[in-house]
Amino acid sequence: xxxxxxxxxxxxxxxxxxxxxxxxxxxxxxxxxxxxxxxxxxxxxxxxxxxxxxxxxxxxxxxxxxxxxxxxxxxxxxxxxxxxxxxxxxxxxxxxxxxxxxxxxxxxxxxxxxxxxxxxxxxxxxxxxxxxxxxxxxxxxxxxxxxxxxxxxxxxxxxxxxxxxxxxxxxxxxxxxxxxxxxxxxxxxxxxxxxxxxxxxxxxxxxxxxxxxxxxxxxxxxxxxxxxxxxxxxxxxxxxxxxxxxxxxxxxxxxxxxxxxxxxxxxxxxxxxxxxxxxxxxxxxxxxxxxxxxxxxxxxxxxxxxxxxxxxxxxxxxxxxxxxxxxxxxxxxxxxxxxxxxxxxxxxxxxxxxxxxxxxxxxxxxxxxxxxxxxxxxxxxxxxxxxxxxxxxxxxxxxxxxxxxxxxxxxxxxxxxxxxxxxxxxxxxxxxxxxxxxxxxxxxxxxxxxxxxxxxxxxxxxxxxxxxxxxxxxxxxxxxxxxxxxxxxxxxxxxxxxxxxxxxxxxxxxxxxxxxxxxxxxxxxxxxxxxxxxxxxxxxxxxxxxxxxxxxxxxxxxxxxxxxxxxxxxxxxxxxxxxxxxxxxxxxxxxxxxxxx
Numbered sequence: 367x368x369x370x371x372x373x374x375x376x377x378x379x380x381x382x383x384x385x386x387x388x389x390x391x392x393x394x395x396x397x398x399x400x401x402x403x404x405x406x407x408x409x410x411x412x413x414x415x416x417x418x419x420x421x422x423x424x425x426x427x428x429x430x431x432x433x434x435x436x437x438x439x440x441x442x443x444x445x446x447x448x449x450x451x452x453x454x455x456x457x458x459x460x461x462x463x464x465x466x467x468x469x470x471x472x473x474x475x476x477x478x479x480x481x482x483x484x485x486x487x488x489x490x491x492x493x494x495x496x497x498x499x500x501x502x503x504x505x506x507x508x509x510x511x512x513x514x515x516x517x518x519x520x521x522x523x524x525x526x527x528x529x530x531x532x533x534x535x536x537x538x539x540x541x542x543x544x545x546x547x548x549x550x551x552x553x554x555x556x557x558x559x560x561x562x563x564x565x566x567x568x569x570x571x572x573x574x575x576x577x578x579x580x581x582x583x584x585x586x587x588x589x590x591x592x593x594x595x596x597x598x599x600x601x602x603x604x605x606x607x608x609x610x611x612x613x614x615x616x617x618x619x620x621x622x623x624x625x626x627x628x629x630x631x632x633x634x635x636x637x638x639x640x641x642x643x644x645x646x647x648x649x650x651x652x653x654x655x656x657x658x659x660x661x662x663x664x665x666x667x668x669x670x671x672x673x674x675x676x677x678x679x680x681x682x683x684x685x686x687x688x689x690x691x692x693x694x695x696x697x698x699x700x701x702x703x704x705x706x707x708x709x710x711x712x713x714x715x716x717x718x719x720x721x722x723x724x725x726x727x728x729x730x731x732x733x734x735x736x737x738x739x740x741x742x743x744x745x746x747x748x749x750x751x752x753x754x755x756x757x758x759x760x761x762x763x764x765x766x767x768x769x770x771x772x773x774x775x776x777x778x779x780x781x782x783x784x785x786x787x788x789x790x791x792x793x794x795x796x797x798x799x800x801x802x803x804x805x806x807x808x809x810x811x812x813x814x815x816x817x818x819x820x821x822x823x824x825x826x827x828x829x830x831x832x833x834x835x836x837x838x839x840x841x842x843x844x845x846x847x848x849x850x851x852x853x854x855x856x857x858x859x860x861x862x863x864x865x866x867x868x869x870x871x872x873x874x875x876x877x878x879x880x881x882x883x884x885x886x887x888x889x890x891x892x893x894x895x896x897x898x899x900x901x902x903x904x905x906x907x908x909x910x911x912x913x914x915x916x917x918x919x920x921x922x923x924x925x926x927x928x929x930x931x932x933x934x935x936x937x938x939x940x941x942x943x944x945x946x947x948x949x950x951x952x953x954x955x956x957x958x959x960x961x962x963x
Contacts, residue, residue, distance in 0.1 A: 464667030668735030
C-alpha cells in the first residue's frame with residue numbers, strides 16, 4: 367500500500383494509511399452538496415455523517431437534537447416520583463459513582479433540588495472499602511432514613527443491594543449495559559437496558575439525569591409549579607460527557623457545545639475554582655474538560671476522598687469551592703506520581719512477558735484508583751487488550767482496556783457469571799464493542815460512528831460500610847457543620863503508607879507557558895498554583911508570593927510514591943497533607959460517605 371502524504375510510518379512505527387477511494391468520492395460529494403471545504407468533508411465522511419446532517423453536526427442545536435425523554439422506559443414513573451418527593455419535602459438520598467460522570471450527575475440533582483428549596487443526602491462509596499455501586503449495608507442504612515434513593519451512574523446490576531432498600535423507593539438513572547433482569551427498583555431509566563432500542567445508548571449518566579429533569583419540568587408545568595433553569599445546568603452535562611469519553615454524536619454534541627457556552631459565563635463556583643487552579647485563562651474547550659478539569663475531579667475518587675469531586679461541583683460558596691479545588695489539585699498530583707510508578711512496573715512486566723495476544727500485569731500494593739489509567743496506557747503502548755491488577759491481601763482489583771475486535775466486556779461478564787470474579791463493573795461501560803468501519807445504532811444513534819470501545823472495568827470487591835448516629839464515638843466521627851445545618855458523617859480510615867518507593871518526576875505541565883522550576887510541596891502547605899490570573903494581572907505561576915516549596919533544578923526527580931494502604935498512618939515525605947483536612951460541605955447537601963475520608 368502506498369504511503370499517505372509521502373509518509374510510510376509515524377514515529378511510533380505505525381503505518382500511515384490514506385482514505386480509500388470510495389471514501390474520497392463520498393467526501394467530494396459531501397463537499398459539493400453541503401458547500402464545505404474538502405478537508406472538512408473528508409472528516410465528516412470518515413465519521414459517517416450524511417450530507418443532510420452535515421450542518422447540524424457542525425453547529426448542533428439542542429432544540430433540534432434533544433430527544434423526547436419519554437422514549438426511555440420508566441421515565442414517566444421516575445419523573446413523577448422525583449417531583450412528588452421534591453414538592454412534598456420528602457427525604458431524598460443520592461447514591462452516586464465516584465467519577466466525573468457520577469459527581470456531575472449528583473450535582474445536577476442537588477442543584478435541581480436546591481432550586482426547589484430542598485436538601486439531599488449525598489452518598490458516594492469508598493473505592494477501596496466498598497467498591498463500585500450500591501452495597502447492601504449502605505442501601506439498608508439509607509433506606510431506613512429516607513423516603514427516596516436515586517442511584518446515578520450505577521445500580522443497573524445491583525440486584526441484592528437494591529433489594530436491601532426495603533420500605534424506600536429507589537430510582538436508577540444509569541447508562542451502563544444492563545443484564546437480562548432488572549433490579550428491584552421503582553424505575554430503571556437506562557438507554558442501555560436490554561429492552562431498549564439503544565438509540566440513546568451514547569448518553570452518559572449525566573445526560574440521562576438531564577433528560578429526567580426535562581421530563582420533571584413537564585410534570586411541574588402540568589401542575590402549575592415553577593420550573594428550575596435547566597439550561598444553566600448544561601455545563602455539568604458537558605463536563606460529564608467529555609470526561610466519560612462518551613461519543614460526540616447526536617445530542618451529545620449539543621450538550622457539549624451549549625455546556626461550554628454556559629461554563630464560559632463562570633457562574634458555577636466549583637467549576638470556576640477548578641478552572642482557576644488549573645490555570646484555564648481562556649474560553650473552555652473540550653480539551654480543558656477532558657485533560658484539565660476531569661482528572662482533578664476524578665482524583666478524589668481515585669486516591670483521596672470519593673465525595674470531593676461532587677462536593678466541589680455542587681458548592682455555591684466561592685471560598686469553600688476554592689478549598690475543595692485545592693485539595694483535588696493536590697490529590698491529582700499524587701495520582702500522577704502513583705500512576706507513573708505503577709505504569710513503569712506494569713510496562714516492564716508486559717515487556718518481559720512478551721505475550722502477543724494480551725498485555726497484562728499485576729502487582730502487590732498497586733493502588734486500585736490508578737489501575738484503569740495504567741491499563742489504558744499499556745493498551746496504547748502495545749496496541750493489545752490490556753489488563754492491570756492491583757493485589758491487596760490476596761484480592762486482586764483490576765481494570766481492562768480493549769482494542770477493536772476484542773470484546774473484553776463479554777469475557778468479564780461471563781467470568782462474573784461463572785463465579786470466577788466476585789464483582790464485575792461496567793461490562794461495556796454502557797456501550798457496544800467497537801467495530802471499525804461500521805456504526806452501531808444501539809450506541810451511536812442513526813448518524814453516529816463507532817468510536818473507541820469502552821471495555822470491561824475493574825473487578826471490585828465490596829466491603830461492609832459502617833454507620834453510626836451523629837456524635838457517635840468509636841470508629842466513626844460525626845462532624846456537624848454550622849453552614850446550612852449540614853451533617854457530615856465520616857469514618858476514620860488510616861492514611862495510606864508508603865508501599866513502594868520510586869523517584870518520580872512530579873513536574874507539572876503548564877500548557878503553553880514557560881514552566882517554573884518544579885517545587886517539592888511542603889507538609890501542611892497548599893501546592894503551587896491558585897487563580898489563573900492574579901489581581902495584578904500576572905499569571906499565578908509568575909508571582910513569587912504564590913510559589914510554595916523548595917525549588918528543584920530542572921532534570922532532577924523528587925517525591926516518594928504512595929501505592930497502597932497500611933495500618934500505620936505514616937506521613938509521606940513531600941506530601942501536602944491535604945487528606946487530613948476536612949472539606950467544607952456546601953449548604954443544602956447532607957454528605958454521608960462510607961468508610962472513605
